[in-house]
Amino acid sequence: xxxxxxxxxxxxxxxxxxxxxxxxxxxxxxxxxxxxxxxxxxxxxxxxxxxxxxxxxxxxxxxxxxxxxxxxxxxxxxxxxxxxxxxxxxxxxxxxxxxxxxxxxxxxxxxxxxxxxxxxxxxxxxxxxxxxxxxxxxxxxxxxxxxxxxxxxxxxxxxxxxxxxxxxxxxxxxxxxxxxxxxxxxxxxxxxxxxxxxxxxxxxxxxxxxxxxxxxxxxxxxxxxxxxxxxxxxxxxxxxxxxxxxxxxxxxxxxxxxxxxxxxxxxxxxxxxxxxxxxxxxxxxxxxxxxxxxxxxxxxxxxxxxxxxxxxxxxxxxxxxxxxxxxxx
Amino acid sequence: xxxxxxxxxxxxxxxxxxxxxxxxxxxxxxxxxxxxxxxxxxxxxxxxxxxxxxxxxxxxxxxxxxxxxxxxxxxxxxxxxxxxxxxxxxxxxxxxxxxxxxxxxxxxxxxxxxxxxxxxxxxxxxxxxxxxxxxxxxxxxxxxxxxxxxxxxxxxxxxxxxxxxxxxxxxxxxxxxxxxxxxxxxxxxxxxxxxxxxxxxxxxxxxxxxxxxxxxxxxxxxxxxxxxxxxxxxxxxxxxxxxxxxxxxxx
Numbered sequence: 001x002x003x004x005x006x007x008x009x010x011x012x013x014x015x016x017x018x019x020x021x022x023x024x025x026x027x028x029x030x031x032x033x034x035x036x037x038x039x040x041x042x043x044x045x046x047x048x049x050x051x052x053x054x055x056x057x058x059x060x061x062x063x064x065x066x067x068x069x070x071x072x073x074x075x076x077x078x079x080x081x082x083x084x085x086x087x088x089x090x091x092x093x094x095x096x097x098x099x100x101x102x103x104x105x106x107x108x109x110x111x112x113x114x115x116x117x118x119x120x121x122x123x124x125x126x127x128x129x130x131x132x133x134x135x136x137x138x139x140x141x142x143x144x145x146x147x148x149x150x151x152x153x154x155x156x157x158x159x160x161x162x163x164x165x166x167x168x169x170x171x172x173x174x175x176x177x178x179x180x181x182x183x184x185x186x187x188x189x190x191x192x193x194x195x196x197x198x199x200x201x202x203x204x205x206x207x208x209x210x211x212x213x214x215x216x217x218x219x220x221x222x223x224x225x226x227x228x229x230x231x232x233x234x235x236x237x238x239x240x241x242x243x244x245x246x247x248x249x250x251x252x253x254x255x256x257x258x259x260x261x262x263x264x265x266x267x268x269x270x271x272x273x274x275x276x277x278x279x280x281x282x283x284x285x286x287x288x289x290x291x292x293x294x295x296x297x298x299x300x301x302x303x304x305x306x307x308x309x310x311x312x313x314x315x316x317x318x319x320x321x322x323x324x325x326x327x328x329x
Numbered sequence: 330x331x332x333x334x335x336x337x338x339x340x341x342x343x344x345x346x347x348x349x350x351x352x353x354x355x356x357x358x359x360x361x362x363x364x365x366x367x368x369x370x371x372x373x374x375x376x377x378x379x380x381x382x383x384x385x386x387x388x389x390x391x392x393x394x395x396x397x398x399x400x401x402x403x404x405x406x407x408x409x410x411x412x413x414x415x416x417x418x419x420x421x422x423x424x425x426x427x428x429x430x431x432x433x434x435x436x437x438x439x440x441x442x443x444x445x446x447x448x449x450x451x452x453x454x455x456x457x458x459x460x461x462x463x464x465x466x467x468x469x470x471x472x473x474x475x476x477x478x479x480x481x482x483x484x485x486x487x488x489x490x491x492x493x494x495x496x497x498x499x500x501x502x503x504x505x506x507x508x509x510x511x512x513x514x515x516x517x518x519x520x521x522x523x524x525x526x527x528x529x530x531x532x533x534x535x536x537x538x539x540x541x542x543x544x545x546x547x548x549x550x551x552x553x554x555x556x557x558x559x560x561x562x563x564x565x566x567x568x569x570x571x572x573x574x575x576x577x578x579x580x
Contacts, residue, residue: 062362062365065356065357065365066356066357068356069353069356069357072353072356073350073353073354073567073568074567074568074570074571075571076401076571076572076575076578076580077397077401077572077580078376078379078380078383078396078397078400079380079397080580081353081376082373082376082377082380085349085353085369085372085373085376086373088356088365088369089365089366089369089370089373092362092365092366092369093366095362096362096363096366099362134571134580184580187579187580188578188579188580191579192578192579192580193575193577193578193579195575195578196575196578196579301357301358302357304358305357305358305359305360306360308358308360308420308421309359309360309361309364309421310360311479311481311482311485312360312361312364312421312422312475312482313360313361314478314479314481314482315474315475315478315479315481315482316474316478318478318479318482319473319474319475319477319478322477
């Protein structure tokens with residue numbers, strides 16, 4: 001999940017009877033699975049929730065370039081370098097789609113990016129973890145993109161049309177990245193040296209729990225979920241998606257010949273699902289508050305990029321104006 | 330002749346690879362999201378081209394080394410890239426000016442090579458030429474924007490020219506290897522490359538309101554002979570660290 005905690009500002013769901021005629025018509029449309037489009041009327045809280053969620057999602061794509069950018073200059077072969085460069089390029093593109101989708105709601109991308117740089121807007125907690133070895137590039141592709149896909153596949157049916165359509169395009173590319181990430185790990189586990197195999201297991205040990213945290217707080221601690229579900233912005237709960245992710249990931253983990261750092265992980269015949277241990281929620285909330293291992297560096301890097309580039313953007317604007325004036329004359 | 334050809338392929342491959350490596354350093358630091366995309370896109374094209382040239386060089390060398398070995402196991406005295414592309418990125422202006430100088434050279438090189446009597450070279454060059462057509466359009470437009478933008482951007486471009494102009498000497502001068510390859514119909518015409526480069530720079534600098542300096546003259550360094558600036562060793566240390574640290578590994 002690239003948007004883990006999104007405030008709806010709504011503490012209690014309204015029943016249809018309590019709604020104004022406009023609100024009721026809107027809710028009935030949602031219930032009938034008719035997509036909401038940019039020019040349609042929508043409750044202000046719906047609009048604001050979506051702006052927060054889509055901007056968090058967009059910010060996550062952009063900040064998410066940094067942990068991978070950390071290794072792009074050190075990728076160990078030409079093939080791996082090319083794959084990583086292509087992936088990073090796709091992520092920048094996903095950021096652009098999402099900021100565009102967000103702007104259909106009347107928000108401004110520069111303003112939302114300024115919120116990111118001042119710490120007022122969030123991005124996915126996962127990108128606050130450092131990438132410490134090449135194996136992390138494989139694990140980020142496999143687990144992090146894998147978790148994102150589980151979430152985004154559902155978002156293809158989200159009630160806001162521009163967001164749903166962005167997800168369709170993004171999911172295609174993400175699935176490709178995920179397979180590449182997994183292939184990095186398979187290569188190291190099947191054809192690599194012992195040192196490489198150790199590198200893979202170590203990367204899984206460090207990124208396993210942070211990946212599970214990508215789905216957000218447990219359902220009992222997700223006060224905003226009820227409204228998001230009623231508006232069909234969210235289609236499934238955090239815990240449902242997290243369970244699906246674990247269930248589909250464990251066979252892949254076994255195929256690698258690796259283990260998860262979770263002594264409680266066990267197939268539950270009765271439920272037909274894997275049981276798994278409790279997430280360190282304290283760590284999760286600390287990371288979201290800005291106290292994770294790389295929060296400061298990530299935000300500082302993005303802020304510096306935009307500040308250092310101010311003269312470039314100013315030049316582009318000035319040049320465009322000169323050209324326009326010349327053409328007009 | 331094979332030795333000349335191998336040298337030439339290494340030069341082409343190494344320049345594309347090192348330019349691509351420098352672009353990788355921009356990841357996450359570009360002045361706009363669109364530029365993140367463009368810088369990585371151009372870098373991706375160039376590393377892809379490097380792979381094609383180095384694969385061919387490895388086949389001709391026929392000593393068991395692969396393109397990856399050539400990229401990740403040669404030291405800085407063995408690299409044959411242009412001095413220009415190994416220079417640090419500096420600000421966005423330095424990066425785009427370097428890119429423009431390189432593209433303005435790369436384009437006529439590939440145009441010539443796409444007519445090569447060596448079919449393999451002609452094929453790689455024809456594919457690369459499409460990519461470099463876009464690179465040159467983009468970098469040329471940025472030089473215009475920055476040169477004829479604000480006072481600050483104009484001043485920064487003047488400073489960027491002062492910083493990297495001396496390395497353009499390699500773009501307009503050939504050596505015996507390149508002259509011989511041209512005579513046998515394999516290589517591109519050094520004369521045409523130099524003329525085309527100068528014309529493109531004059532045109533773009535003119536619309537960018539930037540002064541064209543007098544031609545740079547030869548000095549001690551020579552990238553094509555493996556005598557590099559001090560920047561290359563550090564760049565390679567970073568780029569090659571994994572294959573060097575894990576020589577038996579499979580990635």
